[in-house]
Amino acid sequence: MEAATPLPFAQVCVRNGRLAIDQLVVDDQTTVRLASEREDPARFVLEAIEIGARVLDRELTGANAEFVRAEFEKTARELDAEFAERARVASERLDLKIDEAFGPENGHVSKALARHFGDESSVAVQNRVKSVVGEVAVQMREDLRKQFSGDGDSNPLAAFQRAMLAIVKQTSDQQADGQRAMGEKLEAMKVEIAELRAEKEKLAEIAAVQDKGTAKGRSYEEAVAEALEAIAVARGDDCDAVGDVRGEGGKKGDVVVGIDACAGPARGKIVFEAKNRKLSKNDALAELDGALQARAADYAVLVVPAEGKLPARTHPLREFNGDKLFVTFDPEDDSTLALEVAYGLARARVLMARAADGGLDTAALRAEVERAQRAMEDVRRIKSQLTNASTGIDEARRILDAMAAGVRAHLGAIDALLAAATEAETSA
Structure with missing residues (x-):
């Protein structure tokens, strides 16, 4: 945008936060063309001024940023060079101090460490700690022995020991009762098993008898x-x-x-x-x-x-x-x-x-059937009598055999007596 040509009578001033323009003429062709194309030239002029102001403000801000960036880079280079120099000097001084303090031969820290932690030093920390710990351990063992061996209230484990003894006794009694009950159950189970075995054998015998039957x-x-x-x-x-x-x-x-x-x-x-x-x-x-x-x-x-x-x-x-x-x-x-x-x-x-x-004669047949039944009853009765008679005969034969055996026994006794008498006469 080209700058407006100021007129001798133009007045531009800022009052109360506002920009006032009086008798200002702009010859820029682009501005004139755009204003002529708008229905409201005054509105266009306001927008052109506002937009141009914003563009100018942005351009000025960018220019200031470039300037600041250039100054910052310049300052950074100077600080970097100065810091490098100071770091070099500090490093040299630090190396010197470290050598003085931690040098392997003449360093103060090395000498102090050798004195306080060396195995050959009598005042070494580990040697003194070992001695102190040994003394404390002996004393603690003695104190603990005295404390825990007593039955008084000074022994913190006395109540625990009594409780443990009671629990052990209760557990032992319960275990004994459990073993006793288990033994009784085992005996009952043995009896039950024996009964079941006997029942099984009986069932097997019954099954065998049933199979046989x-x-x-x-x-x-x-x-x-x-x-x-x-x-x-x-x-x-x-x-x-x-x-x-x-x-x-x-x-x-x-x-x-x-x-x-x-x-x-x-x-x-x-x-x-x-x-x-x-x-x-x-x-x-x-x-x-x-x-x-x-x-x-x-x-x-x-x-x-x-x-x-x-x-x-x-x-x-x-x-x-x-x-x-x-x-x-x-x-x-x-x-x-x-x-x-x-x-x-x-x-x-x-x-x-x-x-x-x-054409069967049922009356005659019925009569014959009845006679056959009566005859069969007679046969059954006589057969029963014969069976009883046979039983009596068998019993008499058994008694007779027993009597014969008795007679033979008597004959044997007679023979024995006769033999004894014969031996006596021969001896005389």
């Missing part, structure tokens, strides 16, 4: 099946061992007999359940009901090896509910009479129930 029951079942097979063949019936064959409701029922099945369709079925163990009456009847249902039979017979295996308060060849019967059969006995009677009775009951199939 199962095997025995299986052999008994096979014996009953063989006997029934012989009886059925003689009557033209079909006999099947079905103990291992599952029926409609399970495996109940060991032997199934089909009446007249050898000549055509079976006229009825009889199921036999062989048991080598004693059952209650209700269990036995339940077994037979299950066998009837499982084998779709018309009559069921429970076969046991002896009267002692029959349900309580029951007798052989006694019917129940018109379709169940108990009978005894001992395979070791050669007689199958009871089994034959039970077979015939069951067969007759089935055929009587189906009398319309063949």
Whole structure:
């Protein structure tokens, strides 16, 4: 921006913080052009003056900063040179003083250190400290021994010692009680283990007996099946061992007999359940009901090896509910009479129930069945009497053998007496 051409009558002054311009004419073409393009020339003049003033102020500030920077650099160079000189002089003086104080031969500090810390010096610090520490340690050990060996209040560990002794005693008592309780528990456990071992052995024995009984029951079942097979063949019936064959409701029922099945369709079925163990009456009847249902039979017979295996308060060849019967059969006995009677009775009951199939004389058949039952009762009674008689004969034979042994003993005594008498006569 070019400077304005002052007029002789122009007045520029500053009053009360304001710039006043009167009769000022500006010939700068740029200023004139910009002012002519503005709608408010007065506003433009104010902005131009303000902006120009700020630019001038910034330029003056930059010029002052350059001047200050140049002066500072000049002063810094002078100070650096002066400081380097002073540092050199100070370093020389410091080296001299350090040599005087810390020189290895004539330094004051080296001499003092050698005097106070040298091993050869008697007044060395470590030697004096060692001597003092030794004396203090001896005194402290003596004082501590006296203090901690006493039982009085001067001993700070007396209460602790008493408390520790009480705790040790309590712990010892608790440990003894615990060991005593543990010993009692061990004894109880030993007894329990012995009981468990005995129970285990007993269970093993029971299991062995049960296995043996199962095997025995299986052999008994096979014996009953063989006997029934012989009886059925003689009557033209079909006999099947079905103990291992599952029926409609399970495996109940060991032997199934089909009446007249050898000549055509079976006229009825009889199921036999062989048991080598004693059952209650209700269990036995339940077994037979299950066998009837499982084998779709018309009559069921429970076969046991002896009267002692029959349900309580029951007798052989006694019917129940018109379709169940108990009978005894001992395979070791050669007689199958009871089994034959039970077979015939069951067969007759089935055929009587189906009398319309063949015009069967049920009255005559029923009479014969009743006579067969009475005859079987007579056979059972006589057999029992024979058994009792046989038992009496065996007892008499045992008594006779005992008497014979007594007679032989007496004869031996007589022989001994005779031998003694003979020796006496020979000596005389």
